[in-house]
Amino acid sequence: QQQVKQSPQSLIVQKGGISIINCAYENTAFDYFPWYQQFPGKGPALLIAIRPDVSEKKEGRFTISFNKSAKQFSLHIMDSQPGDSATYFCAASRGSTLGRLYFGRGTQLTVWP
Amino acid sequence: DTGVSQDPRHKITKRGQNVTFRCDPISEHNRLYWYRQTLGQGPEFLTYFQNEAQLEKSRLLSDRFSAERPKGSFSTLEIQRTEQGDSAMYLCASRSTEAYWKNTEAFFGQGTRLTVV
Numbered sequence: 001q002q003q004v005k006q007s008p009q010s011l012i013v014q015k016g017g018i019s020i021i022n023c024a025y026e027n028t029a030f031d032y033f034p035w036y037q038q039f040p041g042k043g044p045a046l047l048i049a050i051r052p053d054v055s056e057k058k059e060g061r062f063t064i065s066f067n068k069s070a071k072q073f074s075l076h077i078m079d080s081q082p083g084d085s086a087t088y089f090c091a092a093s094r095g096s097t098l099g100r101l102y103f104g105r106g107t108q109l110t111v112w113p
Numbered sequence: 114d115t116g117v118s119q120d121p122r123h124k125i126t127k128r129g130q131n132v133t134f135r136c137d138p139i140s141e142h143n144r145l146y147w148y149r150q151t152l153g154q155g156p157e158f159l160t161y162f163q164n165e166a167q168l169e170k171s172r173l174l175s176d177r178f179s180a181e182r183p184k185g186s187f188s189t190l191e192i193q194r195t196e197q198g199d200s201a202m203y204l205c206a207s208r209s210t211e212a213y214w215k216n217t218e219a220f221f222g223q224g225t226r227l228t229v230v
Contacts, residue, residue, distance in 0.1 A: 006155075034218075043117075043204055043221035044156065089155045100146065100169065101206075101219060103155030 003027060004092050006104025013111050019077040021107045023090035026071065030092040034101070035064065035075050038087045047088070048075070080111045115139060117222035119205050125228045126195055133191045134225045138207030145188050146219065147180055148204040149173065156204055162188060163210070195229045202226050 036044035050057045050064040063076040091101040118137040148156035160170045164185035182188040202224040
């Protein structure tokens with residue numbers, strides 16, 4: 001059973017546009033929600049993360065929006081660039097135990113120049 | 114390089130052979146995780162260690178899989194009698210539990226790509 005559901009599976013955006021990736025979860029015990037970026041042949045790298053005590057977190061062009069009541073969170077990439085082309089994974093964990101991460105299936109983002 | 118290091122980067126083996134992968138975590142990180150990633154999927158949890166203690170194992174970790182972290186530093190993941198379905202990227206990650214609200218980031222290595230032929 002997929003603990004974190006991610007959509008869309010693939011996304012094509014023009015340079016300068018906004019990329020939006022959505023995730024949903026069921027387990028209300030999750031309290032740490034990171035997004036990872038992965039390039040081909042590389043391991044995932046943390047992009048940005050949020051805890052449920054805030055509804056939004058922004059770091060540069062990357063913003064996480066978090067809706068606790070709907071159990072949904074999303075990644076917005078503003079002014080998307082060709083260098084942002086990668087696979088993005090949302091994840092969740094129960095931070096109090098700093099345990100395993102539950103990953104979504106990933107979104108392959110392509111930004112056209 | 115002070116990141117998570119995995120060796121080898123690529124491994125091709127014949128079905129039925131045993132393989133062993135090594136992970137060297139970031140030195141001050143006391144928690145170490147193994148994940149498996151198949152093509153087009155997100156990483157799936159296999160097991161994790163707190164220092165040398167193995168605290169959780171996924172049901173994905175069949176009897177053919179074993180992981181160790183004998184001195185609480187590097188870890189090894191062994192797969193016995195490999196099957197074609199074991200072909201995947203095996204990722205190692207580490208993090209520190211010293212301060213909960215800080216430094217909760219899990220750092221991943223570049224993975225070991227296993228191909229079973």
